[in-house]
Amino acid sequence: MSAGRAQAAGVTDGAAGAERADIGVIGGSGFYSFLDEVTEVTVDTPYGAPSDSLFLGDLGGRRVAFLPRHGRGHHLPPHRINYRANLWALRSLGVRQVLAPCAVGGLQPEYGPGTLLVPDQLVDRTKGRLQTFYDGVPRPDGTQSNVVHVTFADPYCPVGRGVALATAREHGWEAVDGGTMCVIEGPRFSTRAESRWHAAQGWSVVGMTGHPEAILARELEMCLTSIALVTDLDAGAEVGEGVSHAEVLAVFAQNIGRLRDVLFDVVARLPKERDCLCASALAGQDPGIELP
Ligand SMILES: [Zn+2]
Helix, strand or coil: CCHHHHHHHCCCCCCCHHHCCCEEEECCHHHCCCCCCCEEECCCECCECCCCCEEEEEECCEEEEEECCCCCCCCCCHHHCCHHHHHHHHHHCCCCEEEEEEEEEECCCCCCCCCEEECCEEEEECCCCCCCCCCCCCCCCCCCCCCCCCCCCCCCCHHHHHHHHHHHHHCCCCCEECCEEEEECCCCCCCHHHHHHHHHCCCCEEECCHHHHHHHHHHCCCEEEEEEEEEEECCCCCCCCCCCHHHHHHHHHHHHHHHHHHHHHHHHHCCCCCCCHHHHCCCCCCCCCCCC
16 A cells, blocks of 8 residues: 555545455454464554554454554554554554553552453553644644544443453453553553552553553544453562563463454454444544544
């Protein structure tokens, strides 16, 4: 796909069926690497390049676009991910529902390694990330958005959350229904004092990529469902040496297979027609730019 075409209008209907998808999965290469047939599509956006190519495949009768959040080889730290380009690129391929699996630390002792949690709230503790498409800054093609304020009281798609929870339970994984994901800037982990403070607020898990992914999806009227796998207890909730990256990777490796199984079933079960409020997040407001 040429950069110009993606920038101009996304992929038009019927132009290239192989380059369309209706569900997006933002996650590691472990999720799609074994699919039989994968089409690699390069998309450019008015906000720059996404983390990597998008990998399109068929799953449970649905067309899915996988995007490695940190790039192939995991070279992008959380604070350098081009979140705007990632969400814009997915939408330009036709994606309207996004699944966002991520690794998190447990802030409460009951959420130990291997816990699956489908959050219903988030708290932004990041610093200086670009978190809106509607900043009124001219884009490369000279167009410029209006200022838009979207409702974000409930940051995640209620329908996607329900499907994720029911599917995990059918797989024998008693996922935690709801909870607050605290998103820190990273790439360092929290100090014990920070972690105890986060826990004392009653927040459930801590991660580094959940913001601004969810708000950017909402700004493009896409559904987003976060599926958080706890890989460690955060510094304030454990009594050992603190979180190590090796520990995180080991727990992730142990659980990637069953997380993938759950995720693929969730893809198949997401509704084909949306009746959630995500789909009309911009109702009554003029973004001033054409969405892809
Ligand atoms: Zn929705």
